[in-house]
Amino acid sequence: MEYPCEISYGKAITTLPLNPTGLGKLLCAGLNTVPCFASLNQSILNLGTGISVKEAEQILKILCQDVKLSFHKFEQLSNIKSAMDLHLEEQKVEHIVTFCEALDSMLDGGIPLGEVTEFCGAPGTGKSQFCLQLAVNACIPKCIGGVEGETVYIDTEGSFIIDRLVDIARSAVAHCHQVSVTQGRHGQSQCDLTMEKILESIHCLYCNGYKELMAIILLLQKILSQNQKIKLVVVDNLASLFRQNLNDMNLRRLLLATLAKTLLKIAADFNVAVVLTNQMTTKIIPREGNSHLIPAIGDTWAHVQTNKVVLSVDCHGDRSALLYKASNKKETRLPFEINNDGIRDFIHSYTQVRQPP
Amino acid sequence: MDEDKVSRNNADGNSNSAESEAYGSKEVLFDAESKIKAVLQKARISDETQILVLSDPDLANLSGLTHQDVQELKLHVAKKLVPQVPLNALQILKDESLQHWRLSVSCPMIDRILKGGILSGVITEISGESACGKTQLCLQLCLSVQLDQKHGGGAVYICTEDVFPSRRLQQLIKFFAKNKKSHRYGDNIFIEHVGDFESLDVCVERRLPTLLARGLVKLVVIDSVAALFRCHYTAAQVMERARHLSQFASVLHQLAKQHRIPVVCVNQVSASMGRAAGPSVTPALGLTWANQITCRIMMKRLSSSLCCEDPQSTHQKPGESSSSLNLPTYRVLSVVFAPHLAPANLKVCIDNTGIHGLEDI
Numbered sequence: 001m002e003y004p005c006e007i008s009y010g011k012a013i014t015t016l017p018l019n020p021t022g023l024g025k026l027l028c029a030g031l032n033t034v035p036c037f038a039s040l041n042q043s044i045l046n047l048g049t050g051i052s053v054k055e056a057e058q059i060l061k062i063l064c065q066d067v068k069l070s071f072h073k074f075e076q077l078s079n080i081k082s083a084m085d086l087h088l089e090e091q092k093v094e095h096i097v098t099f100c101e102a103l104d105s106m107l108d109g110g111i112p113l114g115e116v117t118e119f120c121g122a123p124g125t126g127k128s129q130f131c132l133q134l135a136v137n138a139c140i141p142k143c144i145g146g147v148e149g150e151t152v153y154i155d156t157e158g159s160f161i162i163d164r165l166v167d168i169a170r171s172a173v174a175h176c177h178q179v180s181v182t183q184g185r186h187g188q189s190q191c192d193l194t195m196e197k198i199l200e201s202i203h204c205l206y207c208n209g210y211k212e213l214m215a216i217i218l219l220l221q222k223i224l225s226q227n228q229k230i231k232l233v234v235v236d237n238l239a240s241l242f243r244q245n246l247n248d249m250n251l252r253r254l255l256l257a258t259l260a261k262t263l264l265k266i267a268a269d270f271n272v273a274v275v276l277t278n279q280m281t282t283k284i285i286p287r288e289g290n291s292h293l294i295p296a297i298g299d300t301w302a303h304v305q306t307n308k309v310v311l312s313v314d315c316h317g318d319r320s321a322l323l324y325k326a327s328n329k330k331e332t333r334l335p336f337e338i339n340n341d342g343i344r345d346f347i348h349s350y351t352q353v354r355q356p357p
Numbered sequence: 358m359d360e361d362k363v364s365r366n367n368a369d370g371n372s373n374s375a376e377s378e379a380y381g382s383k384e385v386l387f388d389a390e391s392k393i394k395a396v397l398q399k400a401r402i403s404d405e406t407q408i409l410v411l412s413d414p415d416l417a418n419l420s421g422l423t424h425q426d427v428q429e430l431k432l433h434v435a436k437k438l439v440p441q442v443p444l445n446a447l448q449i450l451k452d453e454s455l456q457h458w459r460l461s462v463s464c465p466m467i468d469r470i471l472k473g474g475i476l477s478g479v480i481t482e483i484s485g486e487s488a489c490g491k492t493q494l495c496l497q498l499c500l501s502v503q504l505d506q507k508h509g510g511g512a513v514y515i516c517t518e519d520v521f522p523s524r525r526l527q528q529l530i531k532f533f534a535k536n537k538k539s540h541r542y543g544d545n546i547f548i549e550h551v552g553d554f555e556s557l558d559v560c561v562e563r564r565l566p567t568l569l570a571r572g573l574v575k576l577v578v579i580d581s582v583a584a585l586f587r588c589h590y591t592a593a594q595v596m597e598r599a600r601h602l603s604q605f606a607s608v609l610h611q612l613a614k615q616h617r618i619p620v621v622c623v624n625q626v627s628a629s630m631g632r633a634a635g636p637s638v639t640p641a642l643g644l645t646w647a648n649q650i651t652c653r654i655m656m657k658r659l660s661s662s663l664c665c666e667d668p669q670s671t672h673q674k675p676g677e678s679s680s681s682l683n684l685p686t687y688r689v690l691s692v693v694f695a696p697h698l699a700p701a702n703l704k705v706c707i708d709n710t711g712i713h714g715l716e717d718i
Contacts, residue, residue, distance in 0.1 A: 124694025136429040152443060158479045158614060161697040162449050162456050196447055201445035208614065211369075214409045215435035215692065223443065240648065244607035247600065254412055263359075279648045296451055317700060340699065 016066055022059055025049045032217025037063055094147045096138050096232060096273055099175070099341050100336045106323055107307065109136075111230060113147065113273045116263055116304060117178060119214050119297040120278040121311035125289065126319060126338050127277040128159040130311070131236040133343045134275055136165070136172045138232040139201045141191045144179050149272075150201040154216060160204060169198040171341035202231075210241045210255060217262050224270045232273045233266065239279040241297045255298050260304035276305070295324075319346070372429045389433040396420045396430070408434045457630075458532060459507045460619045463501040470692060472699045475619045476652060477508070480609055481695075484624035484640035485656035487634060490688050490707050491623045494656070495578045496523055497711045498621060499546050500533045502576040508617075510575035511545035513568065515560060517584040521548045532710040547574065554601075561705055569616045577612065581623035606649035607639070622650070652695035653664040659687040659704075665695025689718060 011034045013026060029049040031037065037060065039047075045056035095110030104110045111134060120125045135153055140146025153160060168169075173193050181189040203223075207213050213235070219281050224230055246252050255357035267274045281296040289353045295302065295310065301306075308325035393405060399419045400411070409431060409684065412709070416427045449455045459473030468474050475481050475498065483491050499512040514521060530542045547568065551557045568574055582605075590598040613620040624646070626638040640646075640653065691702040702718040 113650075122644060123650070128696045143478065153446075157610065157651065158457070159696040160444060161476070164451065164697040165446055199447035199450060200445050202446040204449060205439075205441065205443050206445060208611065211406045211409050212439055215406075215438045218409075218432055218435040219439060243648070244603050244610075251410060256409055258412065258444075280644065283646055338699075 011066075013063075016062055018059060018062060021315075022051055023057055025051055028058070032123040034063060034067065068069050070354055094231075096134055096147055096149075097140070097145070098343055099133060099137060099172070100321075101345050102334045103309075103321055103336055103343075106321075106329065106332055106334060107309075107326070108329070111232075111275060112269045112307070113275045114267050116267050116276065117307040117309070118276045118295075118305040119309050119311060120324075121278055122280045122293065122313075125313050126237055126343070127311060129164075129343060130337050131234045131275060131277060131347040132160075132168050134232060135202050135234055136198055136271075136342070138171045138273075139193065139198045140176055141193055144176060144183060144191055146176075148229075148232045149228065150229045151203065151232040151234060152220065152230055153202055153204045154207055154213070154233070154235045155204060156207050156213065156235070158206075159235050159236060160319070165199070165202070166195070167340060169195050170344040174197065175341075184254075195317070203230075207241070210246060213241050214255065214259070217259060219268075220262075220266060224266065224272065230270070230272055232275065233263075234265075234275045236277045237279065239275045242297050243279065256301050256304075260301065264281040264304065280310075341346060367493065389430060391424075392420060392422065392430055393434065400551060405434055406438055409438070410674055420490060457569060458617070460508075461499060461501055461505065463504065463711065464713050466703060466716075467690060467705065467712070470690075470697060470698070470703050470714070470717075471654075475621060476695070476697070477617050477619045478613050479651035479653040479693065480606065480613060480620045480622055480649065482622050482624050482640065482646075482650045483654045484626055486626050486638060486658065489658045490690075490705070490712060491649070491656055492522060492580055493525075493707050493712050494690075495621060496522065496529055498576060498619075499526075499578060500529055503540065503542055503545055504533070504536055505575070508575060511547060511573050512576040512578065513547045513549065513565065513574050515549045515551055515557075515577070515579045517551050517557070517579070518581050520552070524550075528709055529711055545573075551585075554585060554589060557605075561605065561612075565612060569612060569618070572616075575616075575618050577609070577618060577620045579609075579620075579622045581625060582646070583623075583625035585626065586642055586646075602642065602645050603649060606646070613648055637645040651695040652698070655691050655693050656705075657689045657691070687715070690714070 011035060013025065013032060013036075016034075018026070018137075026032075026049060031049070037045075040060075042053050042056040042060060045051060045059070051059070095104070095108070096113070097104050097110040098107075107117075119130050121127050131153070135151040138147060138149045138151045140148065144149045173195055176191050176193045195275045197257045198214075204214055207216055208348050220233065224233075226259075240255065241250055263276075266272065278301075279296040280293045282291045283294045284291040295308070302325075305321070305325065306327060310322045310324045311319065312322070313319050318335060319337060320333055320335045323329060323331055337344050337346045390697070394418065396408060396419050397403065397405065400407075413424065413427050413431075415422060416422070416430070419429065420430070422430065444455065455543075457479070458477045459471070459475065460469075460477065461468050461474040462471065468546065471676070480524060481501055483494055484699070485491050495514070499514060502509050526543070533542060534540070549560055549564075551560055563681070565577065569577075580649050586602060588599075609620050609622070612618070625641045627641045628637060629639045640655065688705050688707065689702055690705045691700045704715040704718050705712055706715060
């Protein structure tokens with residue numbers, strides 16, 4: 001008799017549908033849990049307990065069924081994966097490109113799906129631009145390496161400007177067609193990306209105040225489970241809500257923790273990329289008397305995101321992105337540029353700025 | 358477990374209420390309203406939305422509900438609070454009432470670098486040293502908002518620094534009167550002098566909402582924000598100042614959003630020391646304030662040496678000949694940041710007809 005007894009170890013036989021007399025005899029013989037039967041067959045059972053061979057056969061059949069059932073359940077409940085499985089899975093993770101090649105390669109191919117990425121920076125460093133660019137890029141068709149998904153864009157401070165989105169989308173369409181032409185065999189564009197398609201794929205929600213954000217995040221699970229195409233959730237700007245009108249620090253911590261938990265869950269459950277923006281704040285070091293900039297809304301929040309990119313502009317107007325936190329990459333700083341087309345690589349001799357028609 | 362799922366699905370199919378259509382949610386399986394009432398009573402809170410900020414265990418304790426029911430309860434409140442259905446960008450593009458409108462500055466050059474003008478629904482900051490033309494720009498906005506047929510209306514001008522320059526306004530009105538003759542420009546500008554925080558708070562939090570609710574006012578100018586906030590707090594009260602500033606800004610933000618109007622805040626500058634290169638002055642009030650605004654425009658007076666070189670190259674616009682007596686001082690208007698604008702610099706001059714753009718720098 002072979003069955004994986006370790007699964008239902010310790011399970012009392014009194015819980016099984018056995019007839020009372022048989023059960024009494026088994027208990028008298030000291031066989032009170034399922035694993036006790038592991039190496040027994042009906043003749044041994046007959047000799048040891050005085051149960052007839054036929055009855056013993058029936059008892060063992062019931063036991064066997066029970067074990068099989070629990071084994072089945074056990075298999076269903078636990079999806080235990082080995083590190084190798086995870087490694088293979090990790091290589092399959094899709095990314096949303098940023099159109100800044102240097103940044104993409106820094107992030108192993110772009111903003112990963114299933115993770116939370118945060119962009120922080122002082123005002124005017126390009127946080128909203130990244131959000132708009134990513135919302136557009138989430139729509140890039142699979143045939144040229146995109147994720148072909150849709151976006152939920154949660155705007156908290158009115159920085160979702162449709163004209164700017166149209167500018168970025170227009171350039172992205174042109175860019176994708178160009179890529180598709182060079183990739184295609186017949187010199188023809190295979191991708192059917194249009195401006196309308198991009199705009200239709202971006203779903204906007206406006207939000208005033210932190211309570212509304214909490215409500216939207218709760219409802220987000222419903223939206224995502226209905227629309228499987230959504231691959232990106234953007235919250236621009238997360239910090240401003242929690243820095244206005246919320247003076248109770250304990251409440252803020254609680255809300256942020258709840259929010260963090262929900263967002264991480266959403267990212268993992270629905271395999272979407274979650275992109276948040278955060279402000280910067282000044283941290284004063286009392287002893288030295290000087291100060292430096294750190295991402296806002298506290299240390300609790302700092303633990304949440306998987307990837308954190310800090311954006312900055314120096315006094316000459318040159319922009320740079322610093323990979324501040326990522327579990328498997330080292331801290332790097334690289335330049336990027338924002339022009340009429342959106343986020344692009346920084347090129348030193350970049351002089352020509354294309355005007356949208 | 359499977360049976361449970363099936364019954365839920367059935368409930369899904371039967372639900373027809375508009376609310377559940379919006380999010381396609383499953384029908385609330387229990388009487389949410391009465392539960393909400395019970396929770397509110399127990400927790401001694403009056404605001405329903407407060408349920409959203411209570412933690413799950415707290416809520417379970419208060420209501421005696423299971424974990425799953427607590428989630429259901431929160432969802433119910435969430436749906437009531439956010440009845441909106443997500444709109445896609447194409448719908449927004451097609452429907453102008455969902456977009457931000459732009460308040461023209463009444464100068465084609467400046468409008469060009471601002472892509473149409475000052476954005477509605479957000480806070481725009483105009484900063485610069487003293488006498489660089491901030492107030493001039495604001496006055497012009499107050500008049501130009503009255504010219505806008507579609508979105509325009511009156512303006513509210515809140516002064517905190519010095520007296521309202523009404524003589525200059527009258528001068529500008531004379532010029533603007535050419536555009537729209539019978540219009541009484543002065544009657545549509547509401548001026549408020551504010552000398553301290555108490556009156557500022559009263560003005561912004563009580564009087565302004567009432568005035569805006571009547572729908573006549575389409576522009577709010579605060580000249581300047583820095584004056585009060587800079588002198589009222591000492592260096593040791595940085596935290597307090599930050600809190601007050603962000604609260605003040607959030608009120609303005611709400612008003613701008615709710616009434617879909619542009620809010621313009623004038624800011625002073627402070628010298629930035631210790632930096633070898635870069636601008637010698639930065640807008641005052643620091644990062645706290647900068648985080649609150651959406652667009653930042655900076656103005657600067659060009660140094661006098663440049664003024665002496667340039668008068669020959671002045672190209673005058675037709676109909677401006679009367680201004681040739683007083684040689685204009687050149688100023689630079691620059692877009693520092695805005696979500697929809699590229700950084701740009703424009704040379705401008707101010708004459709008795711207003712502020713005009715000359716050329717890109």
